[in-house]
Amino acid sequence: MMPVMPNVHRCRRPLEGNKHEPGPLAVKQPAAAIVRASRASDYTAVRRLLDDAQLPTADLASAPGLRCWVLEMHDEVVGVVGLECADRGALVRSLVVARDHRGQGWGSELLVRVEREAGELGIRQLVLLTETAQRFFSAHGYAVIDRGRVPEALQRTAEFRSLCPVSAVCMTKSLETGRD
Numbered sequence: 001m002m003p004v005m006p007n008v009h010r011c012r013r014p015l016e017g018n019k020h021e022p023g024p025l026a027v028k029q030p031a032a033a034i035v036r037a038s039r040a041s042d043y044t045a046v047r048r049l050l051d052d053a054q055l056p057t058a059d060l061a062s063a064p065g066l067r068c069w070v071l072e073m074h075d076e077v078v079g080v081v082g083l084e085c086a087d088r089g090a091l092v093r094s095l096v097v098a099r100d101h102r103g104q105g106w107g108s109e110l111l112v113r114v115e116r117e118a119g120e121l122g123i124r125q126l127v128l129l130t131e132t133a134q135r136f137f138s139a140h141g142y143a144v145i146d147r148g149r150v151p152e153a154l155q156r157t158a159e160f161r162s163l164c165p166v167s168a169v170c171m172t173k174s175l176e177t178g179r180d
C-alpha cells in the first residue's frame with residue numbers, strides 16, 4: 001500500500017549518503033503513514049482514540065453498515081474515521097486524530113479519504129453530527145442542516161437517535177456531481 005502524506009506537507013530534505021554512511025533510502029521517514037481500511041485487531045486502539053476525544057463508542061462493534069479507516073504511523077493507529085451507510089446516504093462519524101498529530105493535515109486526509117470511499121459506494125449525501133469541529137467541517141464544504149431534513153434512514157441510526165447529544169450540530173455535504 002502506498003504511504004501517504006498529509007494535506008499540509010512538511011518538506012524534509014533526505015540526508016546525503018556517502019561511501020561510509022547509509023544513503024537516503026535508509027533514512028526513516030518521520031511522517032510516513034498510511035490510511036487503510038480498519039481490521040478487527042485495530043478495535044482497542046480505535047476505541048481508545050474515540051474515548052480520549054469523548055466520541056461515542058457504544059455501537060462501534062454493532063452499528064450496521066459501519067466501515068472505518070485508520071491512520072497508521074510506524075505500526076501505531078493514530079487516527080480513525082467511520083462511514084455508516086444507510087440507503088444512498090451515510091453518516092461520517094468517529095473522526096479523530098491523536099492529539100500529538102493534530103494540526104498537520106491528517107484530519108483532512110482522513111475526511112478526503114472517507115468522502116472518496118463514499119463516492120465509490122454510490123453514496124449521494126453525507127451527514128454528520130459534531131459538538132466540537134463545526135469550523136473544521138465548514139472548511140471542507142459541509143453546511144449546517146436541520147436534523148428533521150436528514151434522510152430517515154440516517155435518523156434511525158443509534159448515533160443519531162441517542163449516542164450524540166441533542167446539542168450537536170448537524171451538517172451535510174452533497175456528493176452529487178450534477179450528472180446522473
Ligand SMILES: CC(C)(COP(=O)(O)OP(=O)(O)OC[C@H]1O[C@@H](n2cnc3c(N)ncnc32)[C@H](O)[C@@H]1OP(=O)(O)O)[C@@H](O)C(=O)NCCC(=O)NCCS
Nearest residue numbers: 053095096097102103104105106107108130132133135136
Ligand atoms: C477534528 C480533528 C479530527 C481535526 O484533525 P487535524 O489533524 O487537527 O485536522 P487538520 O490538520 O487536517 O486541519 C486543521 C485545521 O482544522 C482546524 N480544526 C481542527 N480541529 C478543529 C476543531 N475541533 N474546531 C475547529 N477547527 C478545527 C484547525 O484550526 C486547522 O485550521 P487551519 O488549517 O485553518 O489552521 C481533530 O481536531 C480531532 O481529532 N478532534 C477531536 C475529535 C473531534 O472533534 N472529531 C470531530 C467530530 S466527529
